Amino acid sequence: MSAQTRSVNVQDGPQRNQESVRIRPKYYRTWRAVQYTIIYAVLIGGSAFFVIPFLWMVRSSLMRPQDIFSVPAIIFPWPIHWVNYPDFWNALPFGRFFLNTAIVTFTATIGLTFSSALVAFGFARFRFRGRGFLFLLVLATMMLPKHVTLLPTFLLFRSIGWIDTLFPLIVPSLFGSAFSVFLLRQFFLTLPLELDEAARIDGANSFRIFWQIAIPLSKPAVATVALFAFIAHWNEFLDPLIYLSSMENFTVALGLRFFVSQYSGTFWELMMAASTAAMLPIVIVFFFTQRTFIRGVALTGIKG
Amino acid sequence: MRPPRVRWRDVEPYIFISPFMIGLVLFIVGPTFASLALSFTRFEFVAPPEFIGFENYDEMFAGDPKVWRSLWNTVYYMAGHIPLGMAMAFGVALMLNQKVWGQALFRTMYYLPSVTASVATAIVWSWVFNSRFGLLNNFLGLFGLEGPQWLADTRFAMPALIIISLWGMGSTIVIFLAALQGIPESLYESASIDGAGRARRLWHITIPMMTPAIFFVLIIQIVGSFQVFTNAFIITAGGPGDATLFFVLHLYNKAFVALRLGYASALAWLLFVIVLVFTIAQVLMARRWVYYEGEIR
Numbered sequence: 001m002s003a004q005t006r007s008v009n010v011q012d013g014p015q016r017n018q019e020s021v022r023i024r025p026k027y028y029r030t031w032r033a034v035q036y037t038i039i040y041a042v043l044i045g046g047s048a049f050f051v052i053p054f055l056w057m058v059r060s061s062l063m064r065p066q067d068i069f070s071v072p073a074i075i076f077p078w079p080i081h082w083v084n085y086p087d088f089w090n091a092l093p094f095g096r097f098f099l100n101t102a103i104v105t106f107t108a109t110i111g112l113t114f115s116s117a118l119v120a121f122g123f124a125r126f127r128f129r130g131r132g133f134l135f136l137l138v139l140a141t142m143m144l145p146k147h148v149t150l151l152p153t154f155l156l157f158r159s160i161g162w163i164d165t166l167f168p169l170i171v172p173s174l175f176g177s178a179f180s181v182f183l184l185r186q187f188f189l190t191l192p193l194e195l196d197e198a199a200r201i202d203g204a205n206s207f208r209i210f211w212q213i214a215i216p217l218s219k220p221a222v223a224t225v226a227l228f229a230f231i232a233h234w235n236e237f238l239d240p241l242i243y244l245s246s247m248e249n250f251t252v253a254l255g256l257r258f259f260v261s262q263y264s265g266t267f268w269e270l271m272m273a274a275s276t277a278a279m280l281p282i283v284i285v286f287f288f289t290q291r292t293f294i295r296g297v298a299l300t301g302i303k304g
Numbered sequence: 305m306r307p308p309r310v311r312w313r314d315v316e317p318y319i320f321i322s323p324f325m326i327g328l329v330l331f332i333v334g335p336t337f338a339s340l341a342l343s344f345t346r347f348e349f350v351a352p353p354e355f356i357g358f359e360n361y362d363e364m365f366a367g368d369p370k371v372w373r374s375l376w377n378t379v380y381y382m383a384g385h386i387p388l389g390m391a392m393a394f395g396v397a398l399m400l401n402q403k404v405w406g407q408a409l410f411r412t413m414y415y416l417p418s419v420t421a422s423v424a425t426a427i428v429w430s431w432v433f434n435s436r437f438g439l440l441n442n443f444l445g446l447f448g449l450e451g452p453q454w455l456a457d458t459r460f461a462m463p464a465l466i467i468i469s470l471w472g473m474g475s476t477i478v479i480f481l482a483a484l485q486g487i488p489e490s491l492y493e494s495a496s497i498d499g500a501g502r503a504r505r506l507w508h509i510t511i512p513m514m515t516p517a518i519f520f521v522l523i524i525q526i527v528g529s530f531q532v533f534t535n536a537f538i539i540t541a542g543g544p545g546d547a548t549l550f551f552v553l554h555l556y557n558k559a560f561v562a563l564r565l566g567y568a569s570a571l572a573w574l575l576f577v578i579v580l581v582f583t584i585a586q587v588l589m590a591r592r593w594v595y596y597e598g599e600i601r
Contacts, residue, residue: 039399046396047413050471054416056439057428069437115323122320131317138324141332143523143583145531147552148576149335151342151559151569156335175327206316235422237534242560253423257538260427268431275424286419290412293419297478 061085061273068268084273088259091270094277096248097255101234104166104251108173109229115176116225117218120184121210125196135185142178146238154242168243169236169251173229180225183296187221188214224296227289234282252278336576342569349563360570371571374551375578377462381550382529384466389473390521397480398510411481415474426538429468430455433539458547461540465548468535476521483517484510515594523586527579551575 060068061084062077088094123135157168191214199209215222240254250258256278260271286293318325343360345353364371396414400407417425432439433454441451452460491509500508532550536542542549542557555575559568 036402036404039402039404043396043399043404043410047410050413050417050474052439053425053428053432053471054420056432060431073442115327119321119324122317126317126320128314128317134321134325137328141328143527143579144332144336145527145552145575145579147531147555148339148572149332150555151565151572152335152338153331155338155565156330172327172331174323175331176324178324181324206320210320231419235420237423237537238556242556256423256427260423260538268437271427272431275427278422278424279420282420283416286416287412290415294411294415294478297415297475297482 057272058276060269061276063269065267065269081269084269085277088270088274088277092255092259093247093250094252094255094274097250097252100166100249101251101253104169104236105230105233108170108233109226111170111174112177112180112229113222113226115174116180117184117215117222118210119176120181120188121214123181124185124188125206125209125214138178138181142182150238150242157243163243164245164249165243166249169233169239173233177229180229183225184218184221187218191217220292220295223289223292227285227293228296230285231282339569339572339576342566343573345566345569347564347566347569349565353566356566360567363567364570364574370546370549370554371574373546374549374554377547377549378529378532378551380462381466381469381532382526384463385469385529386522386525388466389470389476389525390518392470393473393476393480393521394514396477397484400477400481401484411478414477417471418474421472421534423534423538425471426535429471429535430539433464433468455540456544458545461544461547465532465535465539468539469532476525479517479521480514483514487513512595516596519586519590519594523583526582526586530575530579530582 059075059077062080062082063074063084064077064079064081067074067077119138123131123138153168153172157163162168162171195213195217196209199213204212235253236251237253237257240251241257244250244254247255247258256274259274263271342353344355344357346356346359347353400410404410431437435441435451435453435456438451438454440454444451454460454464487510491513492505495505495509531552533552533556536548536550536553537556540548542553551571552575555568555571558564558571
């Protein structure tokens, strides 16, 4: 194989020259130590900025109301006041909010991922008239702020009686998203065409090639798209805000906002408990999938 | 002669791409033009839309100081958020790219706020910046400093929102880090042989090789700055005294509080044109300063 011989050659070259390249200054080790100390100091200081608000939130969610504002501030909650969690949960129908959010998030994520993959496969695997132009159109929509189309879309859903239902939060996603189509297409392009040809000779049609070859081989990309969709729908605020009006249809984000507007300036411990609970699913998903996530961000960032 | 038959092979690709194309017509192209049409009408939900020519645009440019205020606020926000966010993210990415112990852990911590960004984090931040009970002023108090009234002070509300926005720079860090890791080691080696020091390698190799990533982040952040909504809505509600009235917040107020859909559509179109101009300008300028490795010139 040519790839093998090439890699052997590459390894030969630098190894021979290595000693002559690495000329180390006199105080190299001291300088290195100072440098790393600075780097760690900045990185750890920086993480404080990112992590402390979370810790403060969790800490406050476990405190008795009279302890929250005590001066000097109490850092660790004691005694741990678990009852804030059932308290906030019962203050509003939060169970219902979570259920609604879960319904929206799951259906929209599955629909968005499937449709985007289908469309991406179409762009990656077929030649057809207008392909270049249509793909450019897909890319162009990525830049379009959703607020431009917000009002007519609202009127459209209003005219078919979908206001105050979960449909407007789900249905637009079922047609796929430009970003996901782009990401998946890039991935499909890297799969060898020979696989398709072999499958076709064995009598598989295009949909079978898509479903049994392209999708299984693209699990990382599919997972990335699904994750982004999951996070986006779980966090979505503007759509629920304009479409939902009765409490039994609220999503978590909207319920949380309602909660704050009701108890503004008081019951901070309950608000922090509610915020912690609202974030928890996202944080759990993120911790289990962070590699997929970070690869996804990096991938789209570089190739975008 | 038989009429040409439609072959399955020719139709199939269009079936695959049809979901997006139907969505494109229903939810993007259609509404974009509907929005343009609405912008020439008076429409306040009760009566059907009534054509009024350019009146909405007249009002937008000459009769609604809040439009200019919100655009100015956006520029102010961008001027803080973009350079600070990019410089800090770049610095952190450079440091993480040294072979530091715990790189993955740091990356996770820095990225976490980017996924949780929503109403919940907005609530937490509104408390952090609370002038009496907030975490920040308590912290400043430890050093005998008295923090400002942050969210209640017209001078400090926007800086507070900028600081909060920096919390979401994790995705920029990840993008920069990936770009840094994509720079071939051989470039640095040959530069070292030629006697280039640390600063020159940064300036002549790292930064040019990073320009595609920098460009991407810049576009995303400019476009994103025009669309700030949740934080401004929850934390400051545009106040105090319109100091944090962002464009989309103004649009939301006009459409769903004042119920003036015609006028709000004109605002939506202004937003569309602004974003379009910025994107095109960016792409044109990018030809001059972005370096694509392996690009055919």
